[in-house]
Amino acid sequence: MARVDVEDVVKSYDTADAVTITGRPLRPPALNHVTLSIEDGETVCVVGPSGCGKSTLLKVVAGLETPDSGRVLYDGEDVTGVRPQERGVGMVFQDYALYPSMRGKSNLAYYFQVHRRSDEEAKRRTREVAEIMGVGFDSLLGRIPTSLSGGEQQRVAIGRCIVRDPSLFLMDEPISNLDAKLRESTRVEIKKLLRRFGITTLYVTHDQQEAVFMGDRIAVMRDGRIVQVGTFDELYYDPANLYVARFIGSPPMTILPARVEARRVTVEGQGWDLPDDVADMLPSGEVRVGVRPEGWALDSADGVRIPLRHVERIPTERASFLYGELAGASVAIAAPLDYPETESVQATPDWGRACYFSAEGEDTLRAPGALELF
Amino acid sequence: MASESEVRAVQESVAVGRTAVAAPRLSGRRRLESWLFLLPAVLFQLNWGWYPLLAAFAISLTNAQFRGPVQFIGLDSYVRMWDDPLVAQAFKVTAIYAGLSIVLTFLVPIIVAILLMEMPRRAMRWMMILWFLPLSSIASTMLFRYLYNAQYGLFEWVATQVLHLPPQPFLNSSTQVNFWLVFPGLLFFGPGLIYMATLQGIPQSYYEAAEVEGAGFWRKIWTISLPRMRPIISMMLIFALIDSSQSFEQQQIMTGGGPGGASRTVVLYLYDLLQYLRYNDATALGVYLFLVVMALVVIYRVFFTDDPDAPQGRLGKLRSRHGGGES
Numbered sequence: 145m146a147r148v149d150v151e152d153v154v155k156s157y158d159t160a161d162a163v164t165i166t167g168r169p170l171r172p173p174a175l176n177h178v179t180l181s182i183e184d185g186e187t188v189c190v191v192g193p194s195g196c197g198k199s200t201l202l203k204v205v206a207g208l209e210t211p212d213s214g215r216v217l218y219d220g221e222d223v224t225g226v227r228p229q230e231r232g233v234g235m236v237f238q239d240y241a242l243y244p245s246m247r248g249k250s251n252l253a254y255y256f257q258v259h260r261r262s263d264e265e266a267k268r269r270t271r272e273v274a275e276i277m278g279v280g281f282d283s284l285l286g287r288i289p290t291s292l293s294g295g296e297q298q299r300v301a302i303g304r305c306i307v308r309d310p311s312l313f314l315m316d317e318p319i320s321n322l323d324a325k326l327r328e329s330t331r332v333e334i335k336k337l338l339r340r341f342g343i344t345t346l347y348v349t350h351d352q353q354e355a356v357f358m359g360d361r362i363a364v365m366r367d368g369r370i371v372q373v374g375t376f377d378e379l380y381y382d383p384a385n386l387y388v389a390r391f392i393g394s395p396p397m398t399i400l401p402a403r404v405e406a407r408r409v410t411v412e413g414q415g416w417d418l419p420d421d422v423a424d425m426l427p428s429g430e431v432r433v434g435v436r437p438e439g440w441a442l443d444s445a446d447g448v449r450i451p452l453r454h455v456e457r458i459p460t461e462r463a464s465f466l467y468g469e470l471a472g473a474s475v476a477i478a479a480p481l482d483y484p485e486t487e488s489v490q491a492t493p494d495w496g497r498a499c500y501f502s503a504e505g506e507d508t509l510r511a512p513g514a515l516e517l518f
Numbered sequence: 519m520a521s522e523s524e525v526r527a528v529q530e531s532v533a534v535g536r537t538a539v540a541a542p543r544l545s546g547r548r549r550l551e552s553w554l555f556l557l558p559a560v561l562f563q564l565n566w567g568w569y570p571l572l573a574a575f576a577i578s579l580t581n582a583q584f585r586g587p588v589q590f591i592g593l594d595s596y597v598r599m600w601d602d603p604l605v606a607q608a609f610k611v612t613a614i615y616a617g618l619s620i621v622l623t624f625l626v627p628i629i630v631a632i633l634l635m636e637m638p639r640r641a642m643r644w645m646m647i648l649w650f651l652p653l654s655s656i657a658s659t660m661l662f663r664y665l666y667n668a669q670y671g672l673f674e675w676v677a678t679q680v681l682h683l684p685p686q687p688f689l690n691s692s693t694q695v696n697f698w699l700v701f702p703g704l705l706f707f708g709p710g711l712i713y714m715a716t717l718q719g720i721p722q723s724y725y726e727a728a729e730v731e732g733a734g735f736w737r738k739i740w741t742i743s744l745p746r747m748r749p750i751i752s753m754m755l756i757f758a759l760i761d762s763s764q765s766f767e768q769q770q771i772m773t774g775g776g777p778g779g780a781s782r783t784v785v786l787y788l789y790d791l792l793q794y795l796r797y798n799d800a801t802a803l804g805v806y807l808f809l810v811v812m813a814l815v816v817i818y819r820v821f822f823t824d825d826p827d828a829p830q831g832r833l834g835k836l837r838s839r840h841g842g843g844e845s
Contacts, residue, residue: 228730228732229730234730235726238723239721243741243745255731255732258732258734259732304727308731
């Protein structure tokens with residue numbers, strides 16, 4: 145169990161590592177003054193597009209990379225210069241990284257071998273892990289990694305991670321290499337494990353849905369910086385900027401160019417009155433309005449006509465999504481499952497629940513804030 | 519509808535690379551076309567591969583004279599070669615040379631490649647360029663003949679003027695000659711490059727996983743680098759074995775087999791025999807060499823497998839049987 149604090153960490157990669165044929169591009173630091181704290185027993189998911197530095201952050205926390213400046217604290221203790229093996233972390237990798245020439249159980253016993261622990265201890269722990277990992281795990285242990293499927297390899301890798309009782313789990317896109325069906329079940333399995341152990345976890349992924357499923361809190365990264373950290377609701381209803389608003393939510397938020405004047409908003413020549421609390425906060429002039437799929441009133445009298453491209457029906461959510469285009473922006477609208485197929489739809493954004501961003505830059509002018517459900 | 523377990527099974531078999539469905543049979547026309555495509559290669563192989571091999575067997579059983587009728591003389595040439603002390607010496611020289619060249623140009627580059635991977639990228643790239651230099655083997659051999667020269671060679675100068683040793687005979691010493699013949703290969707030998715390419719293909723995460731678990735430098739090499747390099751090492755070892763047992767040019771150019779036959783390899787002796795027009799003896803010797811190399815390769819293939827994960831060879835089977843008990 146541990147609380148982890150990352151304090152103002154900067155990490156640049158050696159430019160010699162990044163030599164290309166045309167020369168050495170000056171790259172921004174992989175981590176640019178990153179500060180993040182993970183509470184004891186909490187799971188924090190780091191999401192962001194590839195190359196945003198999320199894996200580097202994980203490696204810095206693991207101790208595989210040393211930060212150029214800044215500190216990493218475990219339970220308030222500075223471990224910045226401590227080698228990874230002394231930190232007691234367990235790591236799971238995207239490509240499983242099982243030792244290729246060893247059977248499953250040797251993979252699990254590797255740690256005990258390295259640390260010259262007794263065979264009995266290794267065996268006892270392996271047995272315990274097999275019980276935790278559940279049905280069929282035993283049969284995987286006698287096999288060579290290459291003869292296992294991706295999902296089976298990842299189960300062994302997770303087993304190898306928990307066999308030595310780490311105080312911190314670090315997961316680097318553990319299920320991205322699995323096919324969709326297996327991803328689903330492995331996701332549930334990992335979640336169950338995290339629940340059961342209550343171990344502090346840093347979970348890196350590029351898939352926001354995975355992050356929502358796994359994480360108590362989510363950190364959104366871009367270009368080596370953490371843009372926003374918060375629960376899903378905070379990110380969804382109160383995005384720090386346009387980037388987070390676009391990144392979180394599926395289908396993504398519709399971003400419409402609009403004009404605010406005299407407490408009215410105009411989109412493509414059609415105008416609406418703004419609610420008072422919104423109008424108070426918005427300056428006059430060009431803005432961008434972000435509307436979530438569920439933030440539309442369908443077939444409203446004052447609606448704008450939106451031509452539709454296609455309709456996607458999702459029975460499990462008792463909903464369908466209407467995809468179309470308005471003012472040059474892609475629009476996604478949530479509708480009832482039995483909504484009829486039409487060429488176009490008349491819809492009004494719920495102006496009170498929309499996000500408003502400045503026309504230039506990405507600043508949030510107004511966000512609706514989390515829904516008060518109770 | 520397929521049950522989930524069936525779907526899983528299919529996914530697994532695809533993942534492992536087994537094909538459940540047999541490849542469609544080629545139609546007659548297609549089969550003809552494929553033979554047409556193969557024809558040039560087959561002709562070449564028959565003409566310059568199999569024909570000389572079989573012809574050598576045939577010739578070695580005759581007196582192989584240009585003039586007069588060719589007579590079948592049975593195994594006379596083989597007996598003569600068996601009794602020839604120079605043949606025994608030539609095999610001994612070849613064994614020494616092959617042993618040296620496997621240690622120096624096969625084993626050393628593995629170690630160097632592994633260590634180089636730990637060096638700064640810049641040093642690594644320079645070494646790769648050095649290994650990749652497209653050197654003509656004859657030209658560099660000629661150059662080394664000069665370097666080894668006992669009167670005015672560079673090495674002699676280094677030995678006497680820099681290291682203050684007594685004058686070294688280099689190629690003129692029967693004990694040193696084979697080492698110096700192998701030495702150029704240590705500096706310029708392709709396998710190093712191949713090993714480094716293989717090492718670079720190992721995902722970084724393997725090492726990171728081992729590091730998190732506390733593995734040190736040597737353990738990482740032993741449990742990750744070497745197992746992953748094993749198929750390549752195995753293949754390169756066969757090449758090294760075959761190549762070094764047939765070495766000829768360097769001895770021919772640098773020493774001519776001297777001093778006193780101390781560097782006269784089997785192929786060089788075979789070449790000498792051809793010079794004396796003893797074709798039957800030469801081919802018989804060639805057949806002996808062929809059998810020895812073949813035997814080495816077979817022994818090697820039986821005891822070592824290419825694929826570290828597939829227990830196919832004897833040792834692999836033994837290991838897997840043994841591994842069942844270990845836990």
